[in-house]
Amino acid sequence: MEALYLHAPHQAPAVRDIPAPLPGPGQVRIRVVAAGICGSDTHIVHGANPAARFPLILGHEIAGVVEKAGSEEDQGLIGMPVAVNFLITCGTCRQCAAQRSSLCQRREGLGIVHHGGLAEYVVVPTRNIIPIPDGVPFDHAAIATDAYATPWHAIRKSGISAGEGCLLNGAGGLGLAAVQLLSALGVGPIAVVDPRPEARKAAVDAGADNVSAKVSELQDPPLLPHIFDFVGISETISSLLELLPAGGQLSVVGLGGPMTVQMDNSLVRDEKTVTGSYAFTDEDISYVLQKMAEGKLNPDQAIGRTISLGEAPAALDPAGPERGYGRTVVRM
Ligand SMILES: [Zn+2]
Ligand SMILES: [Zn+2]
The missing domain is CATH 3.40.50.720 (NAD(P)-binding Rossmann-like Domain)
Structure with a gap:
């Protein structure tokens, strides 16, 4: 699969052809349809996020379709359009137990610690997927997961x-x-x-x-x-x-x-x-997706441009031109 690969900080990210990841138990593989580029991706490229691990596939605003499931009980999810909460949490610490999952003491981010969604496929924990309501396009659902x-x-x-x-x-x-x-x-x-x-x-x-x-x-x-x-x-x-x-x-x-x-x-x-205030919970993403489905928000106004994966390296290159106004969404 093609993926936006960052070898190390301060280097230009590049599109590389690498084997598609396989989902393990409790995980699903998403065929990514749209993924947003966030200001914090630029911080990772600049070496300004100490949590980032390299080499890394960037991308933490992810929407797509469940394409493969690692567990028998998740086979029914195949074909479902989903948005992804990029924060992988433990579900058991004091903060998780108090419904404050964004403060999980063991939180790790897709596209920061684990490979992210600026790729044809991404593997995520099944409990990180959120169904996209009818009528919400994938590029809107992608930016619902962080920008909103x-x-x-x-x-x-x-x-x-x-x-x-x-x-x-x-x-x-x-x-x-x-x-x-x-x-x-x-x-x-x-x-x-x-x-x-x-x-x-x-x-x-x-x-x-x-x-x-x-x-x-x-x-x-x-x-x-x-x-x-x-x-x-x-x-x-x-x-x-x-x-x-x-x-x-x-x-x-x-x-x-x-x-x-x-x-x-x-x-x-x-x-x-x-x-x-840091990040969000699943409930926050669901609220935003619902408001988008009701036509209460205007995501097209928040999207500055839509590009291909091949154009993404230039959009993130530290030496490249200033990014244009609004969110950049990559369509796979
Ligand atoms: Zn972000
Ligand atoms: Zn936790």
């Missing part, structure tokens, strides 16, 4: 509800999906900060009420009770903390670089909450 499920996890944990306002920092793949999810929830007003004009335009199209290039340029700083940061570097977090009103909550979702957060005692006096 990650912001949804943060939105759900924040407890924000219809009629409340919020501020989002960063309208890249995740931020833009967040605007769509918040709009669908009836949240508003939604203010968005992003230095890129095309990102601000996309945010308005997705339902943002108010956009600006910098936090300091926000017209009438909105003092909204919920702030979501999809950038995740010290500088943005510090400027967002200054805006956070008494009783407000800052949810940090981005992992953009070194992060050191300093707070004064307004944390206590103003009862501010600062929280992190």
Whole structure:
């Protein structure tokens, strides 16, 4: 099979022909139909993800069809269209037992530790597959598994509800999906900060009420009770903390670089909450797929371009051109 193979960090990934993997007990083999390229794939190529193991087939936003099952009891799954939760968890640790699988103490990612889905076939644990509802195309289902499920996890944990306002920092793949999810929830007003004009335009199209290039340029700083940061570097977090009103909550979702957060005692006096949000659970992916099936989201707007596997190395080459706006989806 053809696969996007990364020998070692700082090298250009290349498409290679390698034997297709076989599913063992409790595993299924997926014929991949669509797989997203995530900003964190670029981090792996740049050597910035210490968890990554090499050589590695990249790709953790995976949708396809179950094609082979390693266990007798899973034969009935063959032919099922599925999305994949890329986080392989133990199912038994304290966090897994408390339904917080994204915090599993033994979590390992497909496309990070194990071979991922930028390939014709990928083998995954049977319990990592999630059925795709009728009417959701594979390229939408692929980005449901991370680009949408990650912001949804943060939105759900924040407890924000219809009629409340919020501020989002960063309208890249995740931020833009967040605007769509918040709009669908009836949240508003939604203010968005992003230095890129095309990102601000996309945010308005997705339902943002108010956009600006910098936090300091926000017209009438909105003092909204919920702030979501999809950038995740010290500088943005510090400027967002200054805006956070008494009783407000800052949810940090981005992992953009070194992060050191300093707070004064307004944390206590103003009862501010600062929280992190990582990845998602199966339930988060199922929620997003359901909203896509109901036509409540606009995944086509979040997809910047659709390419072939042969075009994927250039899209990930550290020395290559800047990637275009929006998610890149590879169609096998
Ligand atoms: Zn990702
Ligand atoms: Zn666990």
